[in-house]
Amino acid sequence: MTTSTTDQTIDAVFGKTQPIRRVSSAQWLVVAISTLCYGAALVASILMIRKGESLAGFIGVALVLTLLPVAIVLIVRWVHGSSRGTSNSGDLEALQSELQRLVAQSQLSDDAKQVLFRQHERDMLKRAIEDDITNQDWDGAMVLVNRLANRFGALQLSEEYRQRIERARFETTNQAVIAAVAQVENLMAAGHWDAAIAEAQKVQRLFPSVTKVANLDHRVIAVRMTHKQELERSFFLAAQEGKADEAMERLRQLDQYLTPEEAEPLREMARGVIGKARDNLGAQFKLALQDKQWKSAAEIGEKIIAQFPNSRMAGEVRDVIDGIRQRAIAME
Structure with missing residues (x-):
């Protein structure tokens, strides 16, 4: 078969080929x-x-x-x-x-177009409502539900959506409120009263319609005041009984609750308790020395130095404490 015959056969099967043409700019x-x-x-x-x-x-x-x-x-x-x-x-x-x-x-007229796309638009609206519920966008979901009722007349379906949204909103909000109140209580338990008040006010701003958190900041203030009164009572009892260490600890705890004017009378009382405790230790130290109870004298002397390091009594004890310790060791 010649080349010409072959070309004719190809043209018959595939059609006559066209030369490639360039496309202009x-x-x-x-x-x-x-x-x-x-x-x-x-x-x-x-x-x-x-x-x-x-x-x-x-x-x-x-x-x-x-x-x-x-x-x-x-x-x-x-x-x-x-x-x-x-x-x-x-x-x-x-x-x-x-x-x-x-x-x-x-x-086509607007009415005809609306009929043509009605079902599709309704399905899109329902999917958008589901997305808002999933994302907890309750207000946005309610807007779409109202549109579903007003535009498509789906009153029963819209009411079902409303009940579902309100139920989900309530459950989610209730869980968030419980967690927020627990955080406030943790701050109060740790004695961080200013932080607790700030957190309570934040919770009230976030959930203004929730009765449970109404006046939450005032409740924190009331608990703070009660705790302050309990500490003051404990301090007075310790001072009355001459328990200097306990009185000083209560005074330290009271420091964050008291203004300088409120704290001054308590500090004066504490100084009296401390002075009395120091005098008692001094008397015990002298009696131990007189009775030659060197070990007891050494222990009392060390306590005087530790509790009243800047007092004159502590300075006097430091001058003799080494000799007392040596005698206590020798007696063992």
Whole structure:
């Protein structure tokens, strides 16, 4: 079989091949502009849906997706026809007829469009409500539920959604309130009263309609006052019984509750208790020395130095404590 015969056979099977033609820059520019326009129209339609203009957005998406194939065919035909220098009038007339049909469909009345997309828009609205419930956006979900009732007349479904949202809102809010109140109580137990009051006020701002947290900051203040009174009573009892260590500890705990004016009388009383305790230790130290109870004298002397390091008595004890310790060791 000759080469000519082979070429004829190939042409018969696959059609006569056409030479590859170059597309001009102007044609590429038209293609690029058309693509950008359709992309912008699609993005604008999607944004309209996200902003709540569902009907207009869906219509825009439908038109873009419907007209895009037609535009592609027209552009391809135009590029191909331009490259050949010819045009196919029959194909163009058919495309023109199809385009006119699509335009006629796009000119439907608003009522017709609403009927056409009604079920789809309703399903989209229900999915949006479910998303808001999942994200705990209760107010946003309620807005969509009202739209579902008013626009689509789904009264029973809307009421079911409302009950579900209110129940979920109550459960979530109740758990959050319990955790917040527990945090306030932990701060009170640790004695961080200022932080507890600030946290209580924060809880009241977050849950203004919850009765459980109403006046929570005042309750913290009341507990703080009760605790202060208990510490004062404990201090007075310790001072009365001459328990210097306990009295000083209570005074230290009271320091954060008292103003300087309130603290001064208590400090004066504490100084009296401390002086009395120091004098008692001094008397015990002297008696131990007189009785030659060196070990006991050494222990009392060390206590005087530890508790009253800056007193004159402590200085006197330091002068003799080494000798007392040696005698205590010698007696063992």
